[in-house]
Amino acid sequence: LFRQTYLQMYFRTQISQDPDVASAAAAIRSLLEFLKRDQSETLLGLRENLTEAIRRLGEADSSVAVSSGGELFLRFITLTSLEHLDFSQSKNLLVERGELFLNKISLSRNKVAKLCHTFIKDGAKILTHSSSRVVLKVLENAAADKKRFSVYVTESQPDSAGKLMAEKLRRLNIPVTVILDAAVGYIMEKVNLVIVGAEGVVESGGIINKIGTYQLAVCSKAHNKPFYVVAESFKFVRLFPLNQQDVPAQFKYKADILKTAEDLDKEHPMIDYTPPSLITLLFTDLGVLTPSAVSDELIKIYL
């Protein structure tokens, strides 16, 4: 039990020390730490402990990203340990590979930004939603490429994350305007393209992101504006929601609300699902993908 609370503390310190790190990456690092201290003798025992640890992490931060990071790590453990029949040998290999894996995914954001910033033309007006570190990196790269563009950010209630994003953009000397969530339809005729991040990319090629993204996508489809999604590949998750209701309740609400709320129906959800028909292209570290290509990538890993 001591180990479990330590795990949550470790995860929280990771996030607070480095606010730029993706939550899935922080989750994977915490799980790697857990793995180093784990005492199991068999693969099955390790998997059980890890599943419990992932559940605990979910209690600290109930977002899709942490869940997908956890699943990926579990898959990684299974695939790597299958290479050696002797479990104690694979333990060292696991830790080594885990570090390598973490190194690789720390580079993903840069890869995504490199792919996407060429789609931003000079004089472009970009609309984005809430605060996304990947979108920030993309815009940073485009600005460094001496492109002139301006950004509209939605305020994104209930946590006003859009205002944070605007602050960060102002520091990069990019002209930015914060708009009301309700003003998306009003502003859509002025913008040239829409770029959003994603907390999770689902099997159908759709995305799970901050509430308000679906609205934004429907509006941009109505105005024929390209709707681009930027996400690293570790956010790919094995869900296939057919509508908003299908998204599991554990992702929709913050962890503390899940524990204390009496009637979840009365709570405001924090995320929504955007179907693939509204998305033009997804920029990932695996390349520029059309929504139909996403399920191919997922099949390759979970085959």
Next chain:
Amino acid sequence: MPVTDKEVALSERIEAFLAELKRGGSGAGTLRGSGETARETTALLRRITGQAQWSSAGDLMEIIRKEGRRMMATQPSETTVGNMVRRVLKIIREEYARLRGSSEVTDQQESLHQLLTSGGLSEENFGQHFKDLRANVIEAINELLTELEATTDHIAMQALEHIHSNEVIMTIGRSRTVEAFLKDAALKRKFHVIVAECAPFCQGHEMATSLSEAGIETTVIADAAIFAVMSRVNKVIIGTQTVLANGGLRAVNGTHTLALAARHHSTPLIVCAPMFKLSPQFHNEEDTFHKFVSPHEVLPFTEGEILSKVNVYCPVFDYVPPELITLFISNIGGNAPSYTYRLMSELYHPEDHEL
């Protein structure tokens, strides 16, 4: 290093090809149509493989990449050159992997799976020397050449499945692939073709003449009449210059109009495009996507008074988004536009997308 006679002959050949490319872009020169360009490029790459000095696969790939960049810079709108270079690079990778005994070339491809299982950043530098590599690569390129020669026939063979008796087909401009497609169907079926002339070059006229010589009932219409006539049309069959990575097209100007009219009337839009036209580019590249030619065709220089007061443009290409397309017919069969990413991953290696 002393320059041998073979190398001199090789570089002369390359220079001659580059000059052809440059001229071929403006309609003159001997390179007619992208099929020929593709064949010439592949033949040249085979010659480079055979005659250049290289000891490992890595060297050969570097040489081909360098020559490929030069060829692409000469005529950026002719994407088949780049596509063939990428095909050859993939061939080299495959042959190298086969000689090394690796089970799957997909080991090298980026995927979530690879992120998880590989130990160490994969640095495949293709440094090993194999005696048989040269012969194997040349043989594979020969296979590619045979495939290229047969593409139009393979596409035309599928015509009977798509064209039925008494149908009205619409097309635009002149495409050799569509011409062969329609002529093949005409051997067994009787149907009517409407050709949009495609101003200002009016290649539709040549297409109509050629089709009527084959005994097909043809009508030529002006581009402005496309929407008006569309309600009578059963299918629209067009060719294209390039198929983009998202399933969209870079086709002759006027095609987007045709596609929108077809979408409005819910008429299926079929694109006949051989595999060598599939390019890993997107339509965001401002500098290389569009090509403009002399505005003389739009507003002749004799109209001097107006010329000083207006800007006249004559773009050659149009972008058609993938949502407007129903089916792609290529030499390997029919595919939906959303499947393009898969065909691309089979033809090209992701690292070669940017030469």
